[in-house]
Amino acid sequence: MTVATIDRETIRRILVEELPRAIEEDTDFRYWLTGWMAETFPRRSEVEQSTAQILEQLAALRQDFNRQMALQAQRIEALEQRMDAFEQRMEDLRQDFNQRMEDLRRDFNQRMEDLRRDFNWQILRLTERHESLEKRVDRGFARLEATLGAIGARWGLMAEESFRSGMAGILRDEFGWQVEHVLIMDTEGYVFGRPDQVEIDIAIHDGAHWLVEIRSSMSKPDMYTFVRKAELYERLREVQVARRIVISPMIHPQAKEVAGRLNIELYTSVYDVSPDLSGDGEKNR
Numbered sequence: 226m227t228v229a230t231i232d233r234e235t236i237r238r239i240l241v242e243e244l245p246r247a248i249e250e251d252t253d254f255r256y257w258l259t260g261w262m263a264e265t266f267p268r269r270s271e272v273e274q275s276t277a278q279i280l281e282q283l284a285a286l287r288q289d290f291n292r293q294m295a296l297q298a299q300r301i302e303a304l305e306q307r308m309d310a311f312e313q314r315m316e317d318l319r320q321d322f323n324q325r326m327e328d329l330r331r332d333f334n335q336r337m338e339d340l341r342r343d344f345n346w347q348i349l350r351l352t353e354r355h356e357s358l359e360k361r362v363d364r365g366f367a368r369l370e371a372t373l374g375a376i377g378a379r380w381g382l383m384a385e386e387s388f389r390s391g392m393a394g395i396l397r398d399e400f401g402w403q404v405e406h407v408l409i410m411d412t413e414g415y416v417f418g419r420p421d422q423v424e425i426d427i428a429i430h431d432g433a434h435w436l437v438e439i440r441s442s443m444s445k446p447d448m449y450t451f452v453r454k455a456e457l458y459e460r461l462r463e464v465q466v467a468r469r470i471v472i473s474p475m476i477h478p479q480a481k482e483v484a485g486r487l488n489i490e491l492y493t494s495v496y497d498v499s500p501d502l503s504g505d506g507e508k509n510r
Contacts, residue, residue, distance in 0.1 A: 442475040
Protein backbone atom coordinates (compact mmCIF):
# COMPACT_ATOMS: atom_id res chain seq x y z
CA MET A 226 0.00 0.00 0.00
CA THR A 227 1.49 3.27 -1.09
CA VAL A 228 1.30 6.23 1.33
CA ALA A 229 0.66 9.54 -0.38
CA THR A 230 3.02 12.34 0.63
CA ILE A 231 1.99 16.00 0.95
CA ASP A 232 4.60 18.70 0.70
CA ARG A 233 4.74 21.71 2.94
CA GLU A 234 3.47 24.06 0.34
CA THR A 235 0.29 21.99 -0.04
CA ILE A 236 -0.23 21.92 3.71
CA ARG A 237 0.18 25.69 3.91
CA ARG A 238 -2.32 26.19 1.08
CA ILE A 239 -4.88 23.83 2.71
CA LEU A 240 -4.58 25.65 6.04
CA VAL A 241 -4.99 29.03 4.39
CA GLU A 242 -8.03 27.87 2.43
CA GLU A 243 -9.71 25.49 4.90
CA LEU A 244 -8.83 26.81 8.35
CA PRO A 245 -10.97 29.97 8.24
CA ARG A 246 -14.02 27.98 7.06
CA ALA A 247 -13.48 25.26 9.63
CA ILE A 248 -13.28 27.88 12.44
CA GLU A 249 -16.40 29.54 11.19
CA GLU A 250 -18.50 26.37 10.61
CA ASP A 251 -17.22 23.98 13.34
CA THR A 252 -17.90 25.39 16.82
CA ASP A 253 -16.10 22.58 18.65
CA PHE A 254 -13.02 23.08 16.47
CA ARG A 255 -13.14 26.81 17.05
CA TYR A 256 -13.24 26.31 20.85
CA TRP A 257 -10.48 23.75 20.72
CA LEU A 258 -8.31 26.00 18.60
CA THR A 259 -8.97 28.97 20.84
CA GLY A 260 -8.03 26.99 23.97
CA TRP A 261 -4.97 25.62 22.29
CA MET A 262 -3.86 29.04 21.23
CA ALA A 263 -4.51 30.43 24.71
CA GLU A 264 -2.37 27.75 26.21
CA THR A 265 0.29 28.04 23.51
CA PHE A 266 0.46 31.85 22.88
CA PRO A 267 0.37 34.60 25.53
CA ARG A 268 -2.76 36.64 25.98
CA ARG A 269 -3.12 40.14 24.67
CA SER A 270 -3.00 41.62 28.13
CA GLU A 271 0.15 39.75 28.83
CA VAL A 272 1.59 40.85 25.52
CA GLU A 273 0.56 44.39 26.22
CA GLN A 274 2.03 44.19 29.72
CA SER A 275 5.24 42.69 28.36
CA THR A 276 5.29 45.28 25.63
CA ALA A 277 4.79 48.02 28.20
CA GLN A 278 7.63 46.64 30.28
CA ILE A 279 9.81 46.41 27.21
CA LEU A 280 8.92 49.97 26.27
CA GLU A 281 9.71 51.12 29.82
CA GLN A 282 13.02 49.33 29.67
CA LEU A 283 13.69 50.80 26.23
CA ALA A 284 12.79 54.24 27.56
CA ALA A 285 15.15 53.72 30.51
CA LEU A 286 17.81 52.48 28.14
CA ARG A 287 17.16 55.46 25.88
CA GLN A 288 17.43 57.88 28.79
CA ASP A 289 20.60 56.18 30.02
CA PHE A 290 21.95 56.20 26.47
CA ASN A 291 21.06 59.88 26.10
CA ARG A 292 22.69 60.59 29.46
CA GLN A 293 25.77 58.65 28.45
CA MET A 294 25.82 60.42 25.10
CA ALA A 295 25.47 63.78 26.85
CA LEU A 296 28.33 62.90 29.15
CA GLN A 297 30.35 61.71 26.16
CA ALA A 298 29.48 64.93 24.33
CA GLN A 299 30.65 66.92 27.36
CA ARG A 300 33.81 64.90 27.48
CA ILE A 301 34.36 65.42 23.74
CA GLU A 302 33.66 69.12 24.14
CA ALA A 303 36.11 69.30 27.05
CA LEU A 304 38.66 67.38 24.98
CA GLU A 305 38.08 69.70 22.03
CA GLN A 306 38.57 72.68 24.31
CA ARG A 307 41.77 71.14 25.61
CA MET A 308 42.84 70.46 22.02
CA ASP A 309 42.02 74.04 21.10
CA ALA A 310 44.04 75.24 24.08
CA PHE A 311 46.87 72.87 23.09
CA GLU A 312 46.78 74.06 19.50
CA GLN A 313 46.73 77.67 20.67
CA ARG A 314 49.69 76.94 22.92
CA MET A 315 51.54 75.28 20.07
CA GLU A 316 50.74 78.25 17.82
CA ASP A 317 52.03 80.62 20.50
CA LEU A 318 55.17 78.50 20.84
CA ARG A 319 55.61 78.42 17.06
CA GLN A 320 55.23 82.18 16.78
CA ASP A 321 57.58 82.69 19.74
CA PHE A 322 60.12 80.29 18.17
CA ASN A 323 59.85 82.03 14.80
CA GLN A 324 60.26 85.41 16.46
CA ARG A 325 63.28 84.22 18.41
CA MET A 326 64.82 82.73 15.27
CA GLU A 327 64.14 85.96 13.38
CA ASP A 328 65.76 87.95 16.21
CA LEU A 329 68.75 85.59 16.21
CA ARG A 330 69.05 85.81 12.44
CA ARG A 331 68.80 89.60 12.53
CA ASP A 332 71.32 89.78 15.39
CA PHE A 333 73.66 87.34 13.61
CA ASN A 334 73.42 89.29 10.35
CA GLN A 335 74.05 92.54 12.21
CA ARG A 336 77.06 91.05 13.99
CA MET A 337 78.41 89.68 10.73
CA GLU A 338 77.87 93.05 9.05
CA ASP A 339 79.67 94.78 11.95
CA LEU A 340 82.51 92.24 11.71
CA ARG A 341 82.67 92.72 7.94
CA ARG A 342 82.82 96.49 8.30
CA ASP A 343 85.41 96.22 11.04
CA PHE A 344 87.41 93.73 8.97
CA ASN A 345 87.23 95.98 5.91
CA TRP A 346 88.23 98.93 8.03
CA GLN A 347 91.16 96.98 9.47
CA ILE A 348 92.15 95.84 5.97
CA LEU A 349 91.91 99.44 4.77
CA ARG A 350 94.04 100.60 7.69
CA LEU A 351 96.56 97.83 7.03
CA THR A 352 96.55 98.65 3.32
CA GLU A 353 97.11 102.32 4.05
CA ARG A 354 99.86 101.49 6.52
CA HIS A 355 101.37 99.04 4.03
CA GLU A 356 101.25 101.62 1.25
CA SER A 357 102.71 104.22 3.59
CA LEU A 358 105.43 101.79 4.63
CA GLU A 359 106.11 100.93 0.98
CA LYS A 360 106.44 104.63 0.18
CA ARG A 361 108.75 105.12 3.16
CA VAL A 362 110.79 102.08 2.15
CA ASP A 363 110.89 103.28 -1.46
CA ARG A 364 111.99 106.73 -0.31
CA GLY A 365 114.53 105.12 2.03
CA PHE A 366 115.89 102.89 -0.72
CA ALA A 367 115.96 105.83 -3.10
CA ARG A 368 117.94 107.86 -0.57
CA LEU A 369 120.15 104.84 0.11
CA GLU A 370 120.73 104.26 -3.58
CA ALA A 371 121.48 107.93 -4.10
CA THR A 372 123.82 107.89 -1.12
CA LEU A 373 125.52 104.69 -2.23
CA GLY A 374 125.74 106.04 -5.75
CA ALA A 375 127.29 109.23 -4.50
CA ILE A 376 129.62 107.30 -2.22
CA GLY A 377 130.46 104.86 -5.02
CA ALA A 378 131.10 107.64 -7.48
CA ARG A 379 133.20 109.52 -5.00
CA TRP A 380 135.03 106.37 -3.90
CA GLY A 381 135.54 105.39 -7.54
CA LEU A 382 137.09 108.72 -8.35
CA MET A 383 139.15 108.61 -5.19
CA ALA A 384 140.23 105.02 -5.92
CA GLU A 385 141.20 105.90 -9.48
CA GLU A 386 143.18 108.87 -8.29
CA SER A 387 144.82 106.77 -5.57
CA PHE A 388 145.74 104.07 -8.09
CA ARG A 389 147.05 106.69 -10.50
CA SER A 390 149.13 108.38 -7.80
CA GLY A 391 150.40 105.00 -6.56
CA MET A 392 151.34 103.85 -10.02
CA ALA A 393 153.10 107.11 -10.80
CA GLY A 394 155.00 106.98 -7.52
CA ILE A 395 156.17 103.38 -7.99
CA LEU A 396 157.33 103.83 -11.55
CA ARG A 397 158.89 107.23 -10.97
CA ASP A 398 160.52 106.76 -7.56
CA GLU A 399 161.52 103.09 -7.67
CA PHE A 400 162.22 102.51 -11.36
CA GLY A 401 163.01 106.01 -12.59
CA TRP A 402 160.31 106.00 -15.23
CA GLN A 403 158.78 109.17 -16.67
CA VAL A 404 155.08 109.32 -15.81
CA GLU A 405 152.67 111.68 -17.61
CA HIS A 406 148.93 112.37 -17.41
CA VAL A 407 148.27 113.44 -20.99
CA LEU A 408 145.23 115.41 -22.19
CA ILE A 409 144.62 115.04 -25.93
CA MET A 410 141.91 116.85 -27.87
CA ASP A 411 140.12 114.33 -30.09
CA THR A 412 138.75 116.66 -32.76
CA GLU A 413 137.56 113.79 -34.95
CA GLY A 414 135.51 112.11 -32.23
CA TYR A 415 137.40 108.84 -32.73
CA VAL A 416 137.28 107.72 -29.07
CA PHE A 417 133.85 108.81 -27.83
CA GLY A 418 132.04 109.27 -31.15
CA ARG A 419 132.16 113.06 -30.88
CA PRO A 420 134.93 115.62 -30.39
CA ASP A 421 136.06 115.63 -26.78
CA GLN A 422 139.10 115.79 -24.56
CA VAL A 423 140.75 112.42 -23.87
CA GLU A 424 142.78 111.64 -20.72
CA ILE A 425 145.63 109.16 -21.07
CA ASP A 426 148.19 107.99 -18.49
CA ILE A 427 151.62 107.29 -20.02
CA ALA A 428 154.80 105.75 -18.54
CA ILE A 429 158.00 106.17 -20.65
CA HIS A 430 161.42 104.56 -20.12
CA ASP A 431 164.22 104.20 -22.64
CA GLY A 432 161.81 105.14 -25.42
CA ALA A 433 159.20 102.48 -24.43
CA HIS A 434 155.69 103.83 -24.00
CA TRP A 435 153.25 102.13 -21.63
CA LEU A 436 149.60 103.15 -21.92
CA VAL A 437 147.82 102.70 -18.54
CA GLU A 438 144.05 102.84 -17.81
CA ILE A 439 143.21 103.13 -14.09
CA ARG A 440 139.49 102.64 -13.30
CA SER A 441 137.40 101.62 -10.25
CA SER A 442 135.55 99.19 -12.55
CA MET A 443 136.01 98.09 -16.13
CA SER A 444 133.28 96.96 -18.52
CA LYS A 445 133.38 95.64 -22.08
CA PRO A 446 132.62 99.09 -23.65
CA ASP A 447 135.30 100.65 -21.39
CA MET A 448 137.82 98.14 -22.76
CA TYR A 449 137.05 99.12 -26.36
CA THR A 450 137.28 102.82 -25.41
CA PHE A 451 140.74 102.14 -23.93
CA VAL A 452 141.79 100.49 -27.19
CA ARG A 453 140.68 103.54 -29.19
CA LYS A 454 142.64 105.79 -26.78
CA ALA A 455 145.78 103.76 -27.46
CA GLU A 456 145.23 103.90 -31.22
CA LEU A 457 144.62 107.68 -31.08
CA TYR A 458 147.78 108.17 -28.97
CA GLU A 459 149.92 106.13 -31.36
CA ARG A 460 148.58 108.03 -34.36
CA LEU A 461 148.94 111.51 -32.90
CA ARG A 462 152.33 110.91 -31.20
CA GLU A 463 153.59 108.65 -33.99
CA VAL A 464 154.91 106.09 -31.52
CA GLN A 465 154.35 102.39 -30.86
CA VAL A 466 152.79 101.53 -27.49
CA ALA A 467 154.84 98.75 -25.89
CA ARG A 468 152.29 97.65 -23.26
CA ARG A 469 148.61 98.41 -22.77
CA ILE A 470 147.74 97.96 -19.09
CA VAL A 471 144.39 98.12 -17.27
CA ILE A 472 144.41 98.43 -13.47
CA SER A 473 140.98 97.93 -11.83
CA PRO A 474 139.67 96.03 -8.77
CA MET A 475 136.50 95.07 -10.66
CA ILE A 476 136.72 93.82 -14.26
CA HIS A 477 133.67 92.37 -16.01
CA PRO A 478 134.13 88.85 -17.49
CA GLN A 479 133.26 90.12 -20.99
CA ALA A 480 135.87 92.85 -20.57
CA LYS A 481 138.44 90.15 -19.74
CA GLU A 482 137.57 88.33 -22.99
CA VAL A 483 138.16 91.54 -24.98
CA ALA A 484 141.46 92.10 -23.16
CA GLY A 485 142.61 88.57 -23.99
CA ARG A 486 141.89 89.06 -27.70
CA LEU A 487 143.50 92.52 -27.94
CA ASN A 488 146.70 91.82 -25.93
CA ILE A 489 145.75 94.02 -22.96
CA GLU A 490 147.24 93.29 -19.53
CA LEU A 491 144.88 93.29 -16.55
CA TYR A 492 145.82 93.98 -12.93
CA THR A 493 143.81 94.50 -9.76
CA SER A 494 146.55 96.50 -7.98
CA VAL A 495 149.38 98.80 -9.03
CA TYR A 496 151.79 96.64 -7.01
CA ASP A 497 151.16 93.69 -9.34
CA VAL A 498 152.47 95.52 -12.41
CA SER A 499 155.89 94.21 -13.48
CA PRO A 500 158.45 96.73 -14.84
CA ASP A 501 159.64 94.00 -17.22
CA LEU A 502 158.82 95.02 -20.77
CA SER A 503 157.72 91.46 -21.59
CA GLY A 504 154.80 91.77 -19.21
CA ASP A 505 153.18 89.00 -17.13
CA GLY A 506 149.68 90.38 -16.62
CA GLU A 507 146.42 88.48 -16.29
CA LYS A 508 146.32 87.97 -20.02
CA ASN A 509 149.02 85.36 -19.66
CA ARG A 510 147.38 83.50 -16.74
